[in-house]
Amino acid sequence: MGRTFQPFTVGHRFRITPPEGGPSRDSRLDLVMAAGAFGSGEHETTASCLEILETMPEVQGARVLDLGSGTGILTIAALKLGAKSALCIDIEASAVEACRENCKINGVEERVEHMCGTLDDVGEG
Structure with missing residues (x-):
């Protein structure tokens, strides 16, 4: 069982919350994360990546590769x-299982493919 944490904000767009945290009451995007060893957004590197992501208009419509996806x-x-x-x-x-579960609780599971392996296991497409 994972530890619990209090909801917190990252950057201008995100609020990270445990599943029992309830929805945001503002315009932030909720990232619902079951707390785990592979990153729930508290590490400064993850927070920095989230802050950069929110400034990238090219994310719109993109196909994303998350190598070392963790949660x-x-x-x-x-x-x-x-x-x-x-x-x-x-x-x-x-980590693959944690990622799968977090995608499910965020309602994005139908747009995500999961793989246990390395970059060498990914085909050209």
Whole structure:
């Protein structure tokens, strides 16, 4: 069972919340994350990536490759910003499962493909 955390904001667009946190009461995009060892947005590197993502208009309609996806937080953010689809890859089976679960609770699972492996396992397409 993962630890619990309080909802918090990142950048100008995101609010990261545990599943029991309820929806935002403002215009922020909720990233609902089951707390886990692979990143729920608290690490400064993840927060920085989220802050950069929210400034990138090219995310709109993009196909995303999330290499070392962990919980999938960056994929979920990109999809909520308008990305079309994503391929999430991680070498840890438990990370792939955490990513799959987080995509499901964020309602983006139909636009995400999951893979346990490395970049070498991805085909050209």
